[in-house]
Amino acid sequence: MISGSTKPQAGSPIAIGGESFVVELDRFQGPLDLLLHLIRSQDIDILDIPIAHITGQFLRAIEEGLDRMPLERAGEFLEMSATLVRIKAQMLLPRPERYEWEEDPRAELVRRLLEYEHFQDVVHVLQTAEAQRGRHMAKGYIEDRPPPVISRPQLEVSLRDLLEAAARIPDPVPVAQVRPPSATVTVGEKVSLLRRLIGKAKRVALERLFKPWGTRAHAVAALLAALELARQQVIRIEQTKPFSPIWLFSLATGSDRSGSADTGADGPELESSRVGSGIEENGPRAAGAEELS
Amino acid sequence: MRPEQIVEATLFASQTPLTPAELARADESLDETQVERAIEVLRERYEEDERAFQVYQLGDGFQLLTRPEYAPYLERFDSVPRPPHLSPAALESLAIIAYRQPIGRIEIEDVRGVSATSVLRTLIDWELIRVVGRGEGLGRPLLYGTTERFLEHFGLASLEDLPPPDELPVALGESEPDEAREAEPAAPPAEL
Incomplete structure (x- = not known):
């Protein structure tokens, strides 16, 4: 077992398969894979590994990539270096006669390398089987036709929400019903009403501003009035979830509230009624927005 | 009928x-x-x-x-995405488990020389292996074995479809390693 003391050809690049010695560490599964590659690519007898030579190559191979490796992986390579260096040292030590029976220091490493190589054969078997299996197609191999595209609104509501909302929709007005023409609803009117209500209570349901009249024009005017007062920071609008009741909260302090309660037609209101303009229920607009203020 | x-x-x-x-x-x-x-x-x-x-x-x-033999024709169609081929690390661990089951993580790592924790988790997620019991040793380690899906993935009817260990190119005998090396070289994988 003198081969272990062979000096590595330090410095010069080691030719492997005609190319200079560059080892991409990423290609290797781990230290055993790298070691096996070094041995096999140089036609080295695995049962008589020139340990000093291989150790040198191994250390140089990992020198480059070690810094870029995750710590755990680096540790695995370093552990193998330590093993190699230890074996190298054992091989160099002069061994007294009485230890002649002792095992070759390389024996355990050789056993592991052979075992690793054995399982590389199994890997080949599995790869071949996997590839062959890939050539058998099952039902459903060819992709389905794309399903019809259903655009969904981004609302998340439960069936209960939907039913509750549906219940709040008033019954359709019979077509035959005759209605007075040109009853114009103004935003200003609703603003006054809202100011009056909010003066008495801390909060008012938006519903109260239009429910008694029951028409769409009143609802629109009420909503615009609420938005206008919210803009003026008189009220705050709250709705906990889609389709739930809309609440209007007074933002005014006690004195403010009483002061503004009955000044139905002051500046902002007139302005808002003009801005929002008159909303007609029926027929052509008969009068201006100021009509009812 | x-x-x-x-x-x-x-x-x-x-x-x-x-x-x-x-x-x-x-x-x-x-x-x-x-x-x-x-x-x-x-x-x-x-x-x-x-x-x-x-x-x-x-x-x-x-x-x-x-x-x-019909694969080349079918491969021209858009296919439903299938699990990718297994990585070398996954294959190494599967190879060891297939032949040594039931086997614990430490034993797998001993053979591979690298950590197997994450790859075992992946193989369990893919249902290629499962915990089949607990070992006798310290801490009663989990023991792993291959699953039905493992056989399906590799197109095997049973584990007997895999070549016996002593028929592999590098066989591991109880005897001298010399004998092990006389076997034939590995056949190249039949894949493209």
Whole structure:
């Protein structure tokens, strides 16, 4: 077992398969894979590994990539270096006669390398089987036709929400019903009403501003009035979830509230009624927005 | 209806392998023996008629699959994405588990020389291995074994379909390592 003391050809690049010695560490599964590659690519007898030579190559191979490796992986390579260096040292030590029976220091490493190589054969078997299996197609191999595209609104509501909302929709007005023409609803009117209500209570349901009249024009005017007062920071609008009741909260302090309660037609209101303009229920607009203020 | 017709219809409609017991549920008149006999009838018939598909056994189950020679034609179509080929690390660990099961993580790492924690988790997620018990050693380590899906993934009817360890190019004997090296070199994988 003198081969272990062979000096590595330090410095010069080691030719492997005609190319200079560059080892991409990423290609290797781990230290055993790298070691096996070094041995096999140089036609080295695995049962008589020139340990000093291989150790040198191994250390140089990992020198480059070690810094870029995750710590755990680096540790695995370093552990193998330590093993190699230890074996190298054992091989160099002069061994007294009485230890002649002792095992070759390389024996355990050789056993592991052979075992690793054995399982590389199994890997080949599995790869071949996997590839062959890939050539058998099952039902459903060819992709389905794309399903019809259903655009969904981004609302998340439960069936209960939907039913509750549906219940709040008033019954359709019979077509035959005759209605007075040109009853114009103004935003200003609703603003006054809202100011009056909010003066008495801390909060008012938006519903109260239009429910008694029951028409769409009143609802629109009420909503615009609420938005206008919210803009003026008189009220705050709250709705906990889609389709739930809309609440209007007074933002005014006690004195403010009483002061503004009955000044139905002051500046902002007139302005808002003009801005929002008159909303007609029926027929052509008969009068201006100021009509009812 | 003859049993082979019922079995054929059931196999045709399924996208996954079905065991004889599952196939027998198709009709009260069927039992597992009859199902197996029906599968034999179908196999012979497909063979005679040179059908493009055959009944293949995957683990305990049977499935209608196309014959490999038709793969080039089918591969020209858009296919439903399938799990990618296994990584070398996954294959290494699977190889060891397949031949040494039940086996613990430490033993797998001893063979590979690298950590196996994350790769074992992946293999469990893919249901290629599972915990089959606990070892006797310190901390009663988990022991792993291969699953039915493992057989399906590699197209094997059973673990016996894998070559016995002593027939592999590098066989590991109890005897001298010298003998191990006389075996034939590995056949190249048949894949593209």
